[in-house]
Amino acid sequence: MPRQRPDTVHAGKAPVGRPPTMPAPRATILGAAAKLFAANGFDGTSLNDVAQAVGVTKAAVYHYFPTKxxxxxxxxxxxxxxxxxxxxxxxxxxxxxxxxxxxxxxxxxxxxxxxxxxxxxxxxxxxxxxxxxxxxxxxxxxxxxxxxxxxxxxxxxxxxxxxxxxxxxxxxxxxxxxxxxxxxxxxxxxxxxxxxxxxxxxxxxxxxxxxx
Amino acid sequence: MPRQRPDTVHAGKAPVGRPPTMPAPRATILGAAAKLFAANGFDGTSLNDVAQAVGVTKAAVYHYFPTKxxxxxxxxxxxxxxxxxxxxxxxxxxxxxxxxxxxxxxxxxxxxxxxxxxxxxxxxxxxxxxxxxxxxxxxxxxxxxxxxxxxxxxxxxxxxxxxxxxxxxxxxxxxxxxxxxxxxxxxxxxxxxxxxxxxxxxxxxxxxxxxx
Missing domain, CATH: 1.10.357.10 (Tetracycline Repressor, domain 2)
Structure with a gap:
């Protein structure tokens, strides 16, 4: 099945390195990050914490915001x-x-x-x-x-x-x-x-x- | 020379794990740490940074303050x-x-x-x-x-x-x-x-x- 690209094989599951579909992604990430940074400080929060709070992969967060x-x-x-x-x-x-x-x-x-x-x-x-x-x-x-x-x-x-x-x-x-x-x-x-x-x-x- | 303990052999040089002689050690460490924490934040400063600023080993700082x-x-x-x-x-x-x-x-x-x-x-x-x-x-x-x-x-x-x-x-x-x-x-x-x-x-x- 050469016409099916590897990163779209598993529909509905976020492939590594590609952002999943989410509504208002930037605002959603900003909102989750605000709560985490506010509670634990900028240094005390990782991009991974943000990804987990949003429910996406770290790569998905990177897609919108290359750095914390x-x-x-x-x-x-x-x-x-x-x-x-x-x-x-x-x-x-x-x-x-x-x-x-x-x-x-x-x-x-x-x-x-x-x-x-x-x-x-x-x-x-x-x-x-x-x-x-x-x-x-x-x-x-x-x-x-x-x-x-x-x-x-x-x-x-x-x-x-x-x-x-x-x-x-x-x-x-x-x-x-x-x-x-x-x-x-x-x-x-x-x-x-x-x-x-x-x-x-x-x-x-x-x-x-x-x-x- | 059995009466000479190994950790006092090198008089004048701070052996690992033992604090060197310094005047007012607690106040000196607090003063150096205050400047570092103030500039870079508590999270942005390591005990090693503090030791370097005072000019002693990390072990010497540990001797007076077990944690940051x-x-x-x-x-x-x-x-x-x-x-x-x-x-x-x-x-x-x-x-x-x-x-x-x-x-x-x-x-x-x-x-x-x-x-x-x-x-x-x-x-x-x-x-x-x-x-x-x-x-x-x-x-x-x-x-x-x-x-x-x-x-x-x-x-x-x-x-x-x-x-x-x-x-x-x-x-x-x-x-x-x-x-x-x-x-x-x-x-x-x-x-x-x-x-x-x-x-x-x-x-x-x-x-x-x-x-x-």
Missing amino acids: KDIFDEMVVDLLERQYLAVGAAITAAPEPDEKLKAFMQTQAIFFETNYAAFVVMLHGFGGVERNHWTDEQLALRDRFEKLLRSLLADGKAAGTFAIDDVAIAARAVLSLMNWMVRWFRPEGEVRAEDFALQYHSLIVSGLQPRK | KDIFDEMVVDLLERQYLAVGAAITAAPEPDEKLKAFMQTQAIFFETNYAAFVVMLHGFGGVERNHWTDEQLALRDRFEKLLRSLLADGKAAGTFAIDDVAIAARAVLSLMNWMVRWFRPEGEVRAEDFALQYHSLIVSGLQPRK
């Missing part, structure tokens, strides 16, 4: 692009600076909780600080998001809604509150990330000192 | 104990709640910068969130430090110095500002951690909303 780092890279770019769209839309819809800041924090928290595993991977997937694992594209997307917040705060300062000495420091403070959540927030807990964000918003707008 | 995790554990306990003493002394010396909060943030930042590598290891040495790498002793020390801050804020609330809805949330906000520094602060930069902490203190005490 390619999975990380696509996950982060996808996350940052969707975050910018979601949070950007929310602040555009809010009428004035304080409402925009509230929308920024609230929407970011909802987005964070909805995409919890990928966030943990992005912000806490690697141990150590000196490994240069962010690409220029990712750094540019991250900076674009930070600029969205700085611009919102600067507008609020110009309008007299906010009294801010240093917009960059204020933006960093807001992002610190949000980002540190990857270290203590538990999706299975009783309080939603959005509720913590609203409490933080109140706190940072009012300050600890009583208003006279 | 033992190094991490002693590093974190030591750090948390010294942090509690340093920050505790500073807030005891400060006269009233707002000065105490300022002392807490300022002293913690100085302590963080002085012990930068060990802090990075403690807060960002491992990738992923589900690895249960903190011992009960470490968790108790961490909680003791957080209680120090909560108690300070609660005293300030009772005295009318602070208007705080939820002391736990306010404490978490302060710690988020401080802890996220492990991800962006660069010791080689121009601004000291202490100066960032003082700006954060001002920001969180006054709030973004202008004071009438």
